[in-house]
Amino acid sequence: MSPLDLLVAVPLCCMAAALLLGRAARGLILLAAPLMAGLALWLALLPPDAAYLVGQWELPLGILLRADGVARLMILATALVIGAVGLHALVEPPEKPGHAAQAETFWPLVYLLWAGANAGFLTTDLFNLYVTLEMVSLAAVALAAMGSLAAALRYFMIALLGSLAYLLGVALIVARYDTVDVTLLAQLAEPDLATLMALGLMTAGLLIKAALFPMHGWLPPAHAAAPAPASALLSAIAVKLGFVILVRLWFEAFPAITGPAALQVLGGLGAAAVLYGSVQAMRQDRLKALVAYSTVAQVGYLFLAFPLVAGAIDPGDAWAGMTLQAVAHMLAKAAMFLAAGLMLKAAAGERIADLGGLAQAMPLTVTAFGLAAVSLMGLPPSGGFTAKFLLLTAAIEQGAYLYAGVLILGGLLAAVYLFGALAACFAPATTPRTPVTGGLRTAAPLALAGLAIVMGFGGTALVELSAIAAPWAGPALILPEPAP
Amino acid sequence: MDLPLSDILSAGHLYALTGAVLVGLGLYAFITQRHPLRQLLAVNVVGAGIFLILGSLGRGPDATDPFPQALVITGIVVAVALTAFGAAMIVRQAETRAAAKPAADDNARGAS
Numbered sequence: 001m002s003p004l005d006l007l008v009a010v011p012l013c014c015m016a017a018a019l020l021l022g023r024a025a026r027g028l029i030l031l032a033a034p035l036m037a038g039l040a041l042w043l044a045l046l047p048p049d050a051a052y053l054v055g056q057w058e059l060p061l062g063i064l065l066r067a068d069g070v071a072r073l074m075i076l077a078t079a080l081v082i083g084a085v086g087l088h089a090l091v092e093p094p095e096k097p098g099h100a101a102q103a104e105t106f107w108p109l110v111y112l113l114w115a116g117a118n119a120g121f122l123t124t125d126l127f128n129l130y131v132t133l134e135m136v137s138l139a140a141v142a143l144a145a146m147g148s149l150a151a152a153l154r155y156f157m158i159a160l161l162g163s164l165a166y167l168l169g170v171a172l173i174v175a176r177y178d179t180v181d182v183t184l185l186a187q188l189a190e191p192d193l194a195t196l197m198a199l200g201l202m203t204a205g206l207l208i209k210a211a212l213f214p215m216h217g218w219l220p221p222a223h224a225a226a227p228a229p230a231s232a233l234l235s236a237i238a239v240k241l242g243f244v245i246l247v248r249l250w251f252e253a254f255p256a257i258t259g260p261a262a263l264q265v266l267g268g269l270g271a272a273a274v275l276y277g278s279v280q281a282m283r284q285d286r287l288k289a290l291v292a293y294s295t296v297a298q299v300g301y302l303f304l305a306f307p308l309v310a311g312a313i314d315p316g317d318a319w320a321g322m323t324l325q326a327v328a329h330m331l332a333k334a335a336m337f338l339a340a341g342l343m344l345k346a347a348a349g350e351r352i353a354d355l356g357g358l359a360q361a362m363p364l365t366v367t368a369f370g371l372a373a374v375s376l377m378g379l380p381p382s383g384g385f386t387a388k389f390l391l392l393t394a395a396i397e398q399g400a401y402l403y404a405g406v407l408i409l410g411g412l413l414a415a416v417y418l419f420g421a422l423a424a425c426f427a428p429a430t431t432p433r434t435p436v437t438g439g440l441r442t443a444a445p446l447a448l449a450g451l452a453i454v455m456g457f458g459g460t461a462l463v464e465l466s467a468i469a470a471p472w473a474g475p476a477l478i479l480p481e482p483a484p
Numbered sequence: 485m486d487l488p489l490s491d492i493l494s495a496g497h498l499y500a501l502t503g504a505v506l507v508g509l510g511l512y513a514f515i516t517q518r519h520p521l522r523q524l525l526a527v528n529v530v531g532a533g534i535f536l537i538l539g540s541l542g543r544g545p546d547a548t549d550p551f552p553q554a555l556v557i558t559g560i561v562v563a564v565a566l567t568a569f570g571a572a573m574i575v576r577q578a579e580t581r582a583a584a585k586p587a588a589d590d591n592a593r594g595a596s
Binding site: 130174 | 507514520523524527530531534537538541549551552555558559562565566569570573574576577580
């Protein structure tokens, strides 16, 4: 037994137990949250070459679980986010009025998402990644269906098409190389038609899953309509798996054949997502729709980083910026959705204009929203600041002033829409508000937002953690030529 | 490709080509059809095409490579589970709509 397989097996066992226990399953999180946090911490402290072959099958056929820096950070953040969201949902069950059974279906889905995400972050097997992608999609669609069935169906259809595009790409890789392991493909890959087609298909499918502009259409309705804890998990975790698999493909399996032009396309789409998502977020008058469009913008930063990582002479800083942006967004966005859920329960309606009086009625929840906003805007000191600062430095070093400009403009736009929502909380209320506060309810978003801020003080330790077993550090791997 | 038709067929390309046609048909239906049930069927046609391509890859002159076949079986299991889940959601949506509009007859429900 090692933490690598336990991190997948424990949530799967919890899922089975939650299905059997029914209504009593909610208490399981009290056990699972500390256990998984402990395992994730153990994983983070393992020696750099930690790996595990599932079932002891040797490589061309076997499935390799391996803990590189990206996996360690993402799994730790996933454990913190699901732990906090789970404890929050324990006292604030995610259900619509009159749908008490919904709270029961929530728990197995949480554990399915947890197992799928952890397996996806750890594995290097492209077909196993397809299975984890489907596990996460299944849980994510069902979580979205707790809010709006129509939005969930739309999400389901588009996610299914994305999965199939990815699968077709994997089929081409099987035909060409007779292996689907990322570490082996890194040595075998050649820039021929089959490989390029496979990479194109897989990338297109994964971009749908990661909701990169212009494939983001399904995200705002699905994430905005779901109950707050479900939205938090969707925005924090579900979209990140697509991103991590793309990192595996572009920087680990096929760094030799991804040309600068293709990287610039991804970076350009990322930059467009930052601007489009921010402008759309400013135009929303409902709070949860604003937070959902903010996810579209924040996902853009992840892909804006792709050409910066590939173009850097020493990619360490840009790589850390990209990874920390994913982690900071996970913590801050989960905190923001939980806080927004509580604020909307106390507010007069679901529009931003209805938030008046909440700053006095529930100051701690509004503080959590504000702290999460600080990280999303990239104000120091916060995880978001560290990530965006690293990316900005890399962009300026490479003379990529367009990306640098988008990074700064994106922060300004985020400040505009998030301060708008915060200012509404300080407006005088027409009628007195009954606060929805107390105990874990308020503590969970506050703790997550606090972690997003504390990340800003993690500095070099986090940068070093992200660099563990990174593809550009290995001697066998070659990164593409710096972009002109 | 100026291969005679018989050469293409004997080389095992028939399955892969049929699969490609299925993918194209399914994709066309997915884009043109608006009803979720038809979209779900279209996605299944795409899936069947991909499995046919994947399955034909393991077909050698004398021995069959089990690796792609194992992948196909896993893929089919995943596809069946997702189809059942999607169908359940479509049924639930139809029920919710029927409950919201008790006066609506079966025709209206089918066309929604």
